[in-house]
Amino acid sequence: MRTAVVVFPGSNCDRDVRRAVSETLKTPVDMVWHEEREFASEPDLVILPGGFSYGDYLRSGAMAAHSPIIGAVRRHAAAGRRLLGICNGFQVLTESGLLPGALLANTSTTFICRKCWLRVEQTENRFTSGLKKGGIVQYPIAHHEGLYFLPPKELRQLEDDGRVVFRYADPVSGEAGERFAPNGALNGIAGICNEEGNVLGLMPHPERSTVAHLNGGSDGGAFWLSIARDFAERGA
Numbered sequence: 108m109r110t111a112v113v114v115f116p117g118s119n120c121d122r123d124v125r126r127a128v129s130e131t132l133k134t135p136v137d138m139v140w141h142e143e144r145e146f147a148s149e150p151d152l153v154i155l156p157g158g159f160s161y162g163d164y165l166r167s168g169a170m171a172a173h174s175p176i177i178g179a180v181r182r183h184a185a186a187g188r189r190l191l192g193i194c195n196g197f198q199v200l201t202e203s204g205l206l207p208g209a210l211l212a213n214t215s216t217t218f219i220c221r222k223c224w225l226r227v228e229q230t231e232n233r234f235t236s237g238l239k240k241g242g243i244v245q246y247p248i249a250h251h252e253g254l255y256f257l258p259p260k261e262l263r264q265l266e267d268d269g270r271v272v273f274r275y276a277d278p279v280s281g282e283a284g285e286r287f288a289p290n291g292a293l294n295g296i297a298g299i300c301n302e303e304g305n306v307l308g309l310m311p312h313p314e315r316s317t318v319a320h321l322n323g324g325s326d327g328g329a330f331w332l333s334i335a336r337d338f339a340e341r342g343a
């Protein structure tokens with residue numbers, strides 16, 4: 108499985124994600140500058156990493172969504188290949204319309220950087236098929252605009268379609284929902300996928316919970332392994 112990580116001006120999790128993928132899976136990872144118009148290496152997985160693309164000017168992810176590489180990102184997703192947006196990458200996916208909804212300012216109006224627990228709500232997609240449905244994982248968050256928003260009718264539809272993949276949860280009781288969302292995300296939504304299950308966006312950072320417990324956790328390792336296993340079983 109070949110991975111491409113898109114680097115925008117202001118990305119700051121691009122190297123963390125490269126390290127997490129390459130050390131966990133021992134597979135090649137290419138760094139692709141946002142001004143490219145094509146992926147030279149035909150990646151199986153494209154990752155839009157976290158950070159502050161264009162300094163979060165206008166809205167987080169809004170300017171990156173118009174980068175030259177986004178045309179190739181759209182074609183990659185339309186071909187059914189895996190596309191993952193983490194934090195700022197998730198914001199780029201909603202801003203480009205590849206996933207529904209918007210990421211609004213946290214209810215606290217502050218930047219929140221802390222550990223978070225998530226319940227795996229759905230495993231019928233190309234990313235979490237190897238995780239335990241209903242299981243709790245710990246990935247940290249670090250954002251200012253992480254309140255997932257969708258108007259009520261569309262939100263109900265998203266829930267009915269089973270497209271909520273991760274929800275903020277309590278690690279002890281295993282309960283999940285809005286009251287466990289540090290940012291005020293509607294229904295406690297931390298990550299969603301598209302209808303086909305090949306595009307996933309999430310605010311928490313699995314790459315920061317991967318390598319040698321550097322940030323006090325290792326649950327992210329199983330996430331990368333799940334993607335690789337799904338790829339080995341199903342292909343692109």
Ligand SMILES: NC(=O)CC[C@H](N)C(=O)O
Pocket residue numbers: 156157158159160163167193194195196249250251252253
């Ligand atoms: N870690 C990140 O990707 C941060 C995303 C964005 N800059 C925010 O603060 O909401």
